[in-house]
Amino acid sequence: MIQQLLFVLTLLVFGYFLRRRILQIRNTIRLGRQVPVTGPVAQRLRNMLLVAFGQKKMFARFIPAFLHLLIYIGFIVINLEVLEFVIDGLAGTHRIFAPFLGSLYSVLMNVFEFLAVGVLVACAVFLVRRNVLRLPRFWSAEMTSWPRLDANIILITEMVLMLAILKMNAADQILQQRDAHYTPTGKLFFSSLFIPLLEDYSTPFLIFVERFAWWFHITGILGFAIYITYSKHLHIFMAFPNTYYARLEPAGYISNMPVVTREVKTMLGLQAEGTPAEDVPAHFGAKDINDLPRTSLMAAYACTECGRCTSECPANLTGKKLSPRKIMMDVRDRLEEAGRNLRAGTKGLDDGKTLLDHYITREEINACTTCNACAEACPVLINPMEIIIELRRYVAMEESGAPPAWNAMFQNLETNFAPWKFPAADRFNWAKEN
Ligand code: SF4
Ligand code: SF4
DSSP states (O other), X not given: OHHHHHHHHHHHHHHHHHHHHHHHHHHHHTTSBOOOOOSOHHHHHHHIIIIIISOGGXXXXXXXXXXXXXXXXXXXXXXXXXXHHHHHHHHTOSSTXXXXXXXXXXXXXXXXXXXXXXHHHHHHHHHHHHHTSOOGGGSSTTOOHHHHHHHHHHHHHHHHHHHHHHHXXXXXXXXXXXXXXXXXXXOOHHHHTTHHHHTTSOHHHHHHHHHHHHHHHHHHHHHHHHHGXXXXXXXXXXXXXXXXXXXXXXXXXXXXXXXXXXXXXXXXXXXXXXXXXXXXXXXXXXXXXXXXXXXXXXXXXXXXXXXXXXXXXXXXXXXXXXXHHHHHHHHHHHHHHHHHHHHTTSOTTOSSOOHHHHTBOHXXXXXXXXXXXXXXXXXXXXXHHHHHHHHHHIIIIISOOSOHHHHHHHHHHHHHSSSSSSOGGGTTGGGSOO
């Protein structure tokens, strides 16, 4: 009875902190601009199923994709076992499903253990890649001590949780032989490898090991659920809404501003839609997170910090000070800062800081070639280029602060309808015979 009460109390405490954090994230995303979600729902659901659930884009690099899939399937399937943990904890039972499922229970437990070992191997390989082989994309400038530590904490925690399951099952199997009260599970292949390490210990000690591993696993999972909301690992949940709300336009498409499109059409003598007043924004582009669409803010929480975007970015590869991964990390950091300000009852976004300049520099945004390679590479359909374009729009249209070389091009576009410095009437001179 005491254990049941303790378990209910544990669930309530963890549930309270998890709910509070989810609301905090929701409120910070709501700081952004609301944009209409258009396009067929079926296509959006398809994207979510293929990219978030099916991990389709991960398979551009097979080996890490396979290892990631092992962790992902392990995470989903092993958590089915947590259902039994929760029911046992609430009802004060032990392995409540075993009598109902009979020999199927043993099969399921062996599958869980196989996946647990798969997760252990995959996490070990990822730790080696990050810390021993030191893959450059995990050690670039924006991967400061916290993002690197965060990734290691996640991998090590997953390994420890898997080991706790195997240890618990090993102690349980010995107890089944010594005490008829323990529900038989049949032979569990991987955890039985630990039996020689435990079988010489007394029954009370094994009961302690089994109970300790049980509590460690369930509180570990609950604690992990809260931790990931502060970590890049939040992508395991945010990838789903992010892929659903990801834009459906063709790759490389840059959204125009209707008010500017109308002005250009009028200038070219073409028929313009809409009336001048109806779509004029308060200001052009984005200076801070509240100017960005909510979908871009949500994307910042969905970013896995994998660096695939940066490793494909031509500006980054040619030594420019631009990393699309850093753009997403900066948006998230600014969101978290604004959220903390609001919760503390201080000025919120009016804290004298802005995303542009205090997090992302003009040198970074000007280095973007708008090639779309970052969006193409992203395994969860994030488009850092959209944010860069919004920041550049602000600089160019609100501050007239574009680099001088660009201003000459803008001037040519306005007067010659082309980026070059000769009149439109001369455009076909090259085809004339001398
Ligand atoms: S669109 Fe910009 S940020 Fe993205 S890969 Fe190309 S240059 Fe880099
Ligand atoms: S934006 Fe996408 S590709 Fe880039 S680091 Fe984040 S998840 Fe990886």
